Amino acid sequence: MTYRARWNTIPEMVLSAADRFGDAEAVVDGPLRLSFAELVHRIRCAAGAFAELGIERGDRAAIWAPNSAEWIIAAFGLLTAGGVLVPVNTRFKNEEAADVIGRSGAKAVLVQKGFLGQDYTAPAGVPVIDVKSDFLSSGSAFERPVEGSDISDIIFTSGTTGRPKGVMMNHRQNLRLYEEWCDLADLRQGDRYLMVNPYFHTFGYKAGLIASFIRGATMLPVAVFDVDRVVDLIAAERITMLPGPPTLYHSLLAVEDKTKLATLRAGVTGAADIPVELVRRVLEELPFQTLATGYGLTEAGTATLSRPGDSFTDIATTVGTACDGVEVRIADDGEVLVRGYSVMQGYLDDPAATAEAVDRDGWLHTGDLGTLDDAGRLRIVGRKKDMFIVGGFNAYPAEIEGFLLEHPAVAQVAVIGVDDERMGQVGKAFVVRKAANTDMTAEDLIGWARGRMAGYKVPRYVEFRDELPLNATGKVMKDRLH
Incomplete structure (x- = not known):
């Protein structure tokens, strides 16, 4: 299939939404309701404000x-002015934010003053602008031509380990x-898309x-995830589309009054550790007609997605097949490699890291371990760095986490390898129990696991926690588990 581009740049596509969708509702944020025509007008005015600030084609600005x-409005206004978007993780502390903003060379920083108790102060000469101020509406309608090959965004990797790198x-x-994502995820014109995935992340900004x-x-x-607030919004706004990390669906499964969720039609999730049991329960207990599973990373966007019509088993046990124009293969050591048009242009100002990540043949080394079945469906079995040898x-x-989640008392689980004098390493499970099953002991769970998986996979230790440490994209930060 030959891909023919309808648009060459993101601003061209975004600005055309005024003509394509007109008075249809584009954004609902609290009391604010904007049509596509109104939203595009505000984006053009924001572009003018950035231009008047001195943002030229190729200049970067950060949104924290x-x-x-x-x-x-700020993000697409910046792009319409010819700028490059640098989204910053809202979970970062001042020092972490200053690091990525400084390395990005941002000419301006947009913040929401006081959010999560953070107030960023920029280097001398770099303006810090409150997104809730009148800055975005202060410009005259404006757009500056850019090329499809121009860098549009630099997204810093979430950095569950190591220093974040800027992906261009x-x-x-x-x-x-x-x-293509719209087709495979079954996103339709007129869908009402509740956005719990943070905009600083590929899942929120691009797939959102x-x-x-x-x-x-x-x-x-949705600024801050709160399950009760989300459930009320689903009911009040008749939400049809709700992608998110596996933790989102865990929360929905625990909702008592599931009639509030009746309008939900399509969901999309993705992680290296989507358990089969979770997918089965979402499709059986919640009103979703489709639940797509996919595999993506900042360095290549969405690499694989399940396909409409895939069987329950396919959706539950794989993350689908490669997107059009993208190749996926498994290296000799089990690492997932990705090649194609969607692989990043490189890491910002880091040619050594870029060369380490993308080999001479154009294959991106993902750091994930996986297998491919005869139909080309990818299964992620873990991270290279997470695997341990017993x-x-x-x-x-x-x-192992997938097995343990089948236990009726287990709500969430994360497994790591810990040192063991005799075996080299053994498994340790960190478990969040379901509220009604707080009497389950470590011995109970280990005994149950022995009947369901090979001995070397059975965790030797179980530690119960009230919650697991999650980063802002819903992934468990295993470097904080010991």
Whole structure:
């Protein structure tokens, strides 16, 4: 299939939404409701404000703020002025934010003053602008031409380990990949898309905002995840589309009054450790007609997605097949390699790290371990760095976690390898119990596991926690588990 681009740049696509969708509702954020025509007008005015600030084509600006209508207007206003977007993780502390903003060379920083108790002070000469101020509406309608090959965004990796690196993508890559994402995720014109995935992350910004502008879906930003608030919004706003990390669906499964969720039609999730049991329960106990599973990373966007019509087993046990124009293969050591148009343009100012990540043949080394079946469906079995060796046997935490989640008393679980004098390493499970099953002991769970998995996979230790440490994208930060 030959891909033919409808648009060459993100601003071209976004601005065309005014003509394509007109008076249809584009954004709902608290009392604020904007049509696509109104939203595009505000984006043009924001572009003028950035231009008047001195942002030229290729200049970078950072947004360090939670999901909101202003975030959307600021981001696409910046792009329309020819700038490059640098989203910053809202969970970062001042020092971490200063590091990535400083390395990005941002000419301005947009913040939401006081969010999560953070107030950023920029280097001398770099303006810090409150997104809730009148800055975004202060400019005259404006747009500056850019090319499809221009860098559109620099997204710093979430950094569960190591220092975050700035991943550079261009306009054309983003448009092609997320137009296909709309089809595979079953995002439709008029869908009402509740956005719990943070906009500073690929899942929120690209599979969220860019996809919604492509398809004409209503965007409903959620600044801070609170399950009760989310459930009320689903019911009040008749939400149809709700992608998110596996933890989101765990929360929905625990909702007592599931009639409030009746309008939900489509979901998308993705992680290295989606348990089979979770997918089964979501499809059986919640009203979703489709639940797509996919595999993506900042360095290549969405690499694989399940396909409409895939069997329950396919959706539950794999993350689908490669997107159009993307190749996936498994290296001799089990590492997942990705090649194609969607692979990043490189890490910002780090040619050594870029060369280490993308080999001479164009294959991106993901750091994930996986297998491919005869139909080309990818299964992620864990991270290279997460795998541990028990008495000579390779143990994959994602697989063990999937088994343990089948226990009726287990709500969430994370498994790591810990040193053992005799076996080299053994498994340790950190478990969040379901509220009604607080009397389960470590011995109970270990005994149950022995009947269901090979001995070397059975965790030797179980530690119960009230919650697991999660980063802002819902992934467990295993470097904080000991």
